[in-house]
Amino acid sequence: MKLSIVVLLFLVSSFHLSLSLSLSQRYNALFNFGDSLSDTGNVVIAGLPYGMTYFGHHTGRCSDGRLVIDFIAEGIGLPHLLPNTAKNASFHQGANFAFIAAPALPFDFFHQRGLSKGLWVNASVHEQVDRFEKLLPSICGAPQECKDFLSKSLLVVGEFGGNDYNTGIFGGRSIIEVSTFAPHVTQAVAEGVERLIGLGAVDVIVPSVLTIGCFPLYLTLYNSSNPEDYGPKTGCARKFNALSWYHNTLLRRQIHRLRQKFPAVSIRYADFYAQGFDFAINPLKYGFKDGALRTCCGAPGMGKYNFNLHAKCDQNGSSVCPDPATHVSWDGIHMTEAAHRIIARGWLHGPYVDPPILSSSNS
Numbered sequence: 581m582k583l584s585i586v587v588l589l590f591l592v593s594s595f596h597l598s599l600s601l602s603l604s605q606r607y608n609a610l611f612n613f614g615d616s617l618s619d620t621g622n623v624v625i626a627g628l629p630y631g632m633t634y635f636g637h638h639t640g641r642c643s644d645g646r647l648v649i650d651f652i653a654e655g656i657g658l659p660h661l662l663p664n665t666a667k668n669a670s671f672h673q674g675a676n677f678a679f680i681a682a683p684a685l686p687f688d689f690f691h692q693r694g695l696s697k698g699l700w701v702n703a704s705v706h707e708q709v710d711r712f713e714k715l716l717p718s719i720c721g722a723p724q725e726c727k728d729f730l731s732k733s734l735l736v737v738g739e740f741g742g743n744d745y746n747t748g749i750f751g752g753r754s755i756i757e758v759s760t761f762a763p764h765v766t767q768a769v770a771e772g773v774e775r776l777i778g779l780g781a782v783d784v785i786v787p788s789v790l791t792i793g794c795f796p797l798y799l800t801l802y803n804s805s806n807p808e809d810y811g812p813k814t815g816c817a818r819k820f821n822a823l824s825w826y827h828n829t830l831l832r833r834q835i836h837r838l839r840q841k842f843p844a845v846s847i848r849y850a851d852f853y854a855q856g857f858d859f860a861i862n863p864l865k866y867g868f869k870d871g872a873l874r875t876c877c878g879a880p881g882m883g884k885y886n887f888n889l890h891a892k893c894d895q896n897g898s899s900v901c902p903d904p905a906t907h908v909s910w911d912g913i914h915m916t917e918a919a920h921r922i923i924a925r926g927w928l929h930g931p932y933v934d935p936p937i938l939s940s941s942n943s
């Protein structure tokens with residue numbers, strides 16, 4: 581009896597090993613598009629304590645350590661992604677086109693609405709895909725060779741949208757007006773995915789936006805004395821989460837449409853929102869002892885959320901909590917490495933990407 585269990589365990593673990601080996605060999609490269617949630621060095625603005633937990637110096641990542649995309653790279657056996665602007669680099673195992681502060685929509689969209697003052701990078705979905713298209717020949721040669729190359733690559737398109745909505749909200753527009761951006765934003769993401777498919781992508785992950793109503797930044801800036809404005813179980817700001825939810829509903833519709841148009845391509849939704857919501861409802865389940873709504877690196881003692889716009893992380897007057905792993909929020913907008921690790925696990929192994937990235941069923 582005992583022996584057979586040992587044998588069984590051995591079989592299970594060697595099966596697991598060969599499975600993960602074959603899976604990690606499945607992808608030759610990883611390409612990412614997005615904003616500060618996944619920028620790994622195209623824009624480097626802040627200094628330490630950004631990077632303190634893992635890299636020991638600031639790499640441009642908006643966190644204390646690794647991002648979701650770093651854990652995805654590790655999970656599929658590829659190196660951390662270099663920013664596409666890296667000098668003298670080899671991009672044969674992938675590249676990252678994400679830019680801090682990138683909206684999905686182009687400059688003109690905001691300019692027409694009197695909102696372009698709030699923008700400081702031009703790196704919309706289409707502009708990021710343009711850069712990818714320009715870089716491709718140096719990686720894989722002629723278009724047909726690149727199709728073969730990309731047929732073995734994983735592409736992650738997003739998260740996009742957070743900065744489009746920030747630009748409207750910080751520009752003083754009502755949530756109703758900002759909601760009217762969502763059909764444009766999700767359309768732009770879908771167009772980007774479609775262009776990538778045209779270049780040869782066959783395996784695409786499209787992340788949702790986060791629970792923006794749970795960001796300490798929004799909770800602090802748009803606080804309210806009306807308890808009805810907050811989710812009873814989460815404490816998050818309802819109207820901002822409703823905006824996220826609306827965006828994500830439209831995004832799923834676009835994905836559905838693309839799947840019907842391109843049945844041979846795997847296009848998977850990655851649910852940042854559901855995981856963020858669960859962090860807010862069950863923070864202790866994940867070891868987030870200080871709840872999900874207090875910033876680790878910020879202004880300690882400032883209101884309920886430890887956040888002060890004038891003493892942000894790495895600015896004068898801010899300080900870091902003793903253990904970032906006990907917090908969801910790193911700096912009021914971006915999450916800690918600990919939160920990213922949990923999110924990536926849900927994408928690699930389920931349930932927040934379906935089928936999960938490391939499943940054999942879709943290989």
Ligand SMILES: *[C@@H]1O[C@H](CO)[C@@H](O)[C@H](O)[C@H]1NC(C)=O
Pocket residue numbers: 668
């Ligand atoms: C570029 O990379 C090559 C190979 O890694 C190295 O030998 C060379 O010194 C690098 N050039 C510059 C300018 O960094």
Ligand SMILES: *[C@@H]1O[C@H](CO)[C@@H](O)[C@H](O)[C@H]1NC(C)=O
Pocket residue numbers: 687699700701702
């Ligand atoms: C973005 O593009 C617009 C229009 O082409 C230009 O006016 C603006 O200066 C650019 N912004 C940046 C930060 O490059």
Ligand SMILES: *[C@@H]1O[C@H](CO)[C@@H](O)[C@H](O)[C@H]1NC(C)=O
Pocket residue numbers: 800803804805806883
């Ligand atoms: C909102 O935040 C401001 C600034 O911290 C504070 O003065 C005010 O009392 C808060 N309002 C409510 C309703 O909590």
Ligand SMILES: *[C@@H]1O[C@H](CO)[C@@H](O)[C@H](O)[C@H]1NC(C)=O
Pocket residue numbers: 896
């Ligand atoms: C931060 O504080 C230091 C020392 O008090 C001062 O020299 C510096 O100018 C301050 N920086 C900012 C951005 O306020």
